[in-house]
Amino acid sequence: MSTENEGTAVPADHPAAPSTPSTPATPPTPPTTPSASTPAPASAPEPTPAPAQEPTPAPTPEPAPAPVPAPAAGAGWPPPPPTVPAWGAPLPPAPAAPRRRTGGLVAAVLVAALVAGGIGGGIGYWAAQRGDDGVSSTTVSSGEAPASFKREPGTVAAVAAKALPSVVTIQAKSGGSQGESEGGTGTGFVYDQEGHIVTNNHVVASAADGGTLSVTFPDGKSYDAEVVGRAEGYDVAVLKLTNAPKGLKPLPLGDSEKVAVGDSTIAIGAPFGLSNTVTTGIISAKNRPVASGDGSGGSNSYMSALQTDASINPGNSGGPLLDASGAVIGINSAIQSTGSGFGQSQAGSIGLGFAIPVNQAKNVAQQLIRTGKPVYPVIGATVNMQEQGEGATIASQGSGGTPSVTPDGPAAKAGLKAGDVITGFGDHQIDSGPSLISEIWTHKPGDQVEITYERDGKTSTATVTLGERTGDS
Numbered sequence: 019m020s021t022e023n024e025g026t027a028v029p030a031d032h033p034a035a036p037s038t039p040s041t042p043a044t045p046p047t048p049p050t051t052p053s054a055s056t057p058a059p060a061s062a063p064e065p066t067p068a069p070a071q072e073p074t075p076a077p078t079p080e081p082a083p084a085p086v087p088a089p090a091a092g093a094g095w096p097p098p099p100p101t102v103p104a105w106g107a108p109l110p111p112a113p114a115a116p117r118r119r120t121g122g123l124v125a126a127v128l129v130a131a132l133v134a135g136g137i138g139g140g141i142g143y144w145a146a147q148r149g150d151d152g153v154s155s156t157t158v159s160s161g162e163a164p165a166s167f168k169r170e171p172g173t174v175a176a177v178a179a180k181a182l183p184s185v186v187t188i189q190a191k192s193g194g195s196q197g198e199s200e201g202g203t204g205t206g207f208v209y210d211q212e213g214h215i216v217t218n219n220h221v222v223a224s225a226a227d228g229g230t231l232s233v234t235f236p237d238g239k240s241y242d243a244e245v246v247g248r249a250e251g252y253d254v255a256v257l258k259l260t261n262a263p264k265g266l267k268p269l270p271l272g273d274s275e276k277v278a279v280g281d282s283t284i285a286i287g288a289p290f291g292l293s294n295t296v297t298t299g300i301i302s303a304k305n306r307p308v309a310s311g312d313g314s315g316g317s318n319s320y321m322s323a324l325q326t327d328a329s330i331n332p333g334n335s336g337g338p339l340l341d342a343s344g345a346v347i348g349i350n351s352a353i354q355s356t357g358s359g360f361g362q363s364q365a366g367s368i369g370l371g372f373a374i375p376v377n378q379a380k381n382v383a384q385q386l387i388r389t390g391k392p393v394y395p396v397i398g399a400t401v402n403m404q405e406q407g408e409g410a411t412i413a414s415q416g417s418g419g420t421p422s423v424t425p426d427g428p429a430a431k432a433g434l435k436a437g438d439v440i441t442g443f444g445d446h447q448i449d450s451g452p453s454l455i456s457e458i459w460t461h462k463p464g465d466q467v468e469i470t471y472e473r474d475g476k477t478s479t480a481t482v483t484l485g486e487r488t489g490d491s
Contacts (some may be wrong), residue, residue: 115219177284177344178296184208184269185286186233187293188217188243188257190225201225205287205337206233206257207269207346209383213262216383217336218351219248219255219319220310220461225251233259247386250490251394252459253310253351253374255336269338272345273365274375275370276323278300285328285350286373287337299328299369305446308372310352322446322456323372324348330371338473339373348373378460395463395484399428399434403451409441409472410454434471441477442470458484 160186169176184207191201204221208214215233222245227229231243243257245418281301289295303325310319328337330350339348354370385393400416400423412429413422414436422436423429434440440448443457444467461467 023436033169067425091489092378096413121270131196136304143276147408149211167438171344174284174298177340178286179203179336179344181269181284181340182236182294182296182343184267185294186215187288188215188221188336189234190222190233191223191230192228201229203288203333204292204335205333205350207286207338208266209256210268210322211266213241213259213266214383214387215257215259216379218427219250219348221336222255222257223248223250231257233257234293235333239263247390248393248490249382249386249392250379251319252382252392253321254349254379254386254392256383256386269340270345271380272341272343272347272349274324274377277304277341277347277375279303282342283326283328283347284340285326285334285337286340286344286345287328287330287350288336289331289333289367291333295356297329298370299326301325302327302370305457306372307450307456308352309456310372312472319351320452320453320455320459321351321372321374321378322460323351324375326371326373327369328371329367329369348376349379375460381462391489393463394487395458395461395465395470396427396487397429397434397458397482398424398485399429401440401454403450408449409439410451412438412440425482428482428485432469432482434469434480434482437473439472440469441472442479443467 058220061299109347169179186206186208187207188204189201190204201224202221204217206215206221208218209216222231226245226248231245232240233243241259241261241263243259246256246258249254266358279301283299283301285297285299287295301324306325307321308321308323322345322355324339326348328339330353334350335352337350339347341347350373351370352372353367355370382392385391400413401410405411412434416422416424423434440454441455442448446457447454448454448457461484463484465484467482467484468479469482472478
């Protein structure tokens with residue numbers, strides 16, 4: 019309620035003074051003159067209280083009149099009324115004076131109410147500001163908010179702020195003839211203080227033979243880089259800055275085996291060239307078999323991927339997928355979009371992104387740094403890459419007419435033959451050739467794994483000791 023409304027309100031128990039005097043009421047019959055034996059009242063009856071009874075100060079001070087002696091008995095009581103009529107008394111013949119008096123009284127009442135309302139509003143505002151109602155005020159001025167606001171560790175903003183300085187944007191150019199070159203933009207992250215950068219193979223493949231690579235940090239500083247090693251099948255590559263700056267901060271590596279569906283994820287990259295972009299999501303699935311090419315073999319990459327709904331687009335490839343603590347749990351590598359299969363270059367994100375588990379990527383990166391070449395675990399058998407839904411069928415023959423089961427290889431030693439359908443690899447169900455390869459490549463050479471297979475309608479198991487293959491040829 020505004021003070022203006024308070025000022026114009028009139029209390030219900032005091033009728034408003036009329037602006038024009040009403041018709042005088044019939045004067046009351048004067049009381050009978052008391053006799054000498056009748057005691058005089060202590061005082062005359064008081065009229066109805068009203069502001070009009072307050073004395074009006076004379077403009078010029080005069081000497082106080084001598085005390086008027088009390089009337090003698092029988093002189094008549096009460097004494098004659100005062101010159102100025104009391105509020106509510108019959109008006110004298112001249113109406114001007116009462117009207118002026120009434121107007122002054124009404125103005126006095128309004129002014130008093132306005133002053134009281136203004137004082138009351140001012141006191142209320144002052145008390146609210148000071149919290150004098152006994153409750154501490156929760157009001158915080160805007161000038162104090164930035165200084166007192168802190169982002170707790172574990173928030174997306176805190177994790178991103180810590181990780182961003184270690185995430186880089188990679189520009190790859192193929193170095194074509196006559197100044198023409200092809201290339202693209204991808205992402206990577208600092209692996210160690212020596213200047214090694216981990217990314218996807220398909221990010222740098224165009225520049226691997228005679229091309230150029232540059233790496234740009236979030237602070238805008240760029241450095242030339244060279245390829246240390248590439249693993250086409252794993253889709254992992256390692257670069258090294260030619261003049262690595264001091265003070266590089268590697269991102270901490272997590273444990274992708276301990277990731278659970280529903281865990282929070284944070285992806286950092288350069289989607290469509292927009293460097294230092296942060297997106298969030300969750301782990302949607304684990305052990306998702308993904309062939310990041312056309313699925314027909316050849317130069318395809320295979321992974322038993324972490325699936326996430328964090329927004330991943332072309333340019334995010336090679337960037338880190340972080341958990342809520344800021345540790346790397348995967349390398350963003352592929353997405354699926356409407357109208358196409360899995361791949362490394364798609365139209366855009368529809369919430370189906372896939373990352374190479376960091377445990378696998380770490381093993382590959384270490385191998386590339388040591389030798390420059392990848393090492394793959396193998397079972398020594400060629401499987402059909404086209405069929406899907408009933409397992410991975412061992413082909414009737416290998417490439418170029420070679421045997422589909424390598425003589426004296428791991429599969430041969432385990433008793434597997436052409437035509438066998440592998441339906442299980444360790445604890446994971448197998449529904450196709452790509453899913454089998456994806457699971458094999460999560461292991462290391464020398465690992466022993468139990469295989470479940472079907473032959474002539476009968477299910478059997480065998481233990482396979484994985485062999486190895488060096489390089490992508």
